[in-house]
Amino acid sequence: MQADSQQDEMRSPRYYRIYQALLSEIQQGSLKPGDLLPSEMSLSQSHGVAPGTARKAIDMLVDRGWVERQHGRGTFVRRADFSHSLARFFRLTDREGVQLHPQSELLGIRELPATADIARHLEVAEHSPLIEIERVRRVDALALLHEVIYLPGARFSPLLSLPTEEWGDLLYPLYERVCAEVVFRATDTLCAGPAPEGPAHHLGLEPGTQVIEITRLARGYDEKPLEWRLSRGRLDLFHYSFDIR
Structure with missing residues (x-):
């Protein structure tokens, strides 16, 4: 062969x-x-x-x-630029049209075994160690997005001991700096659904309120999955635009 x-x-x-x-x-x-x-x-x-x-x-x-x-x-x-990816989905300007930059609040990070669904997305074995990150993205103190992020534990273990003050607002530069893992591309999928109690609380909504759900699968230069995340955002701030050429 x-x-x-x-x-x-x-x-x-x-x-x-x-x-x-x-x-x-x-x-x-x-x-x-x-x-x-x-x-x-x-x-x-x-x-x-x-x-x-x-x-x-x-x-x-x-x-x-x-x-x-x-x-x-x-x-x-090429280095992909994800710094303004939220602007595709949410209105991130003030009344004068000036660009606003979301700030991130880290709610928690922990290690846990992969469920069958997440293992399938990340192409790892079921029950293998994963890292779960939970955070809220805010604009002018208003909670815009609640995110749960899953990473293969073996590739991102340095994050578990990283002090909170060193995280910053953008994760992909952090992955590269701390774990030497570079995101090359990502696929976002959108739908609407009811907010569970936890995400609803962080977004200042009643449980069951309809929110926009964005799932993202990010891959490295080797085309292997690096990250799967579920983001839930407020529908009243949602805005989607797409250029067709």
């Missing part, structure tokens, strides 16, 4: 082999977010191909979202 795989690889176009080699370096962490890719000329020389072939390999990485070209600087491993 290994010989067949090697033969298939040798039959692949040269640009695709260069693409696969660069992608492997990104997924394995040899090329990190923000790193500069080798130039087309350097790649063409090291792989013994024409510059146009190397350019086609880089084009594939750009088209599939792994890297981005910066005019006059080169091509860099």
Whole structure:
């Protein structure tokens, strides 16, 4: 089987082999977010191909979202920006239209065994150790969002001993700084449902009040799940916009 795989690889176009080699370096962490890719000329020389072939390999990485070209600087491993992701779903401006920045209140963090449902999302074994984070996001002291976040325990164990004052408002930079885990992409799914007693209390609502529910599955550069979260937000502040081009 290994010989067949090697033969298939040798039959692949040269640009695709260069693409696969660069992608492997990104997924394995040899090329990190923000790193500069080798130039087309350097790649063409090291792989013994024409510059146009190397350019086609880089084009594939750009088209599939792994890297981005910066005019006059080169091509860099892409770092996803989630800092304004809530703005897609909630009105985060004041009456004058000035952008507001949600602040986070950490309610708790604990280790617990994975239920069958969460294990399926995170692609881990049932009952394997997970880390659960609970927090509230506020804008001008108004509770906007209640979140429960689940992480594979083996990859995020340093968070269990992290002092509360070191958490900050954004989790993804924290994951990278403390656990060396980088979120590459995430999929959000929206629906509406009744708020359970706990989340309703933190949102200042009556239990059973309809809220917007946002589930997120985040993956790393290796395409393995890093985080599954359930966020519940106030419907009176919900706003969704999407550009169709």
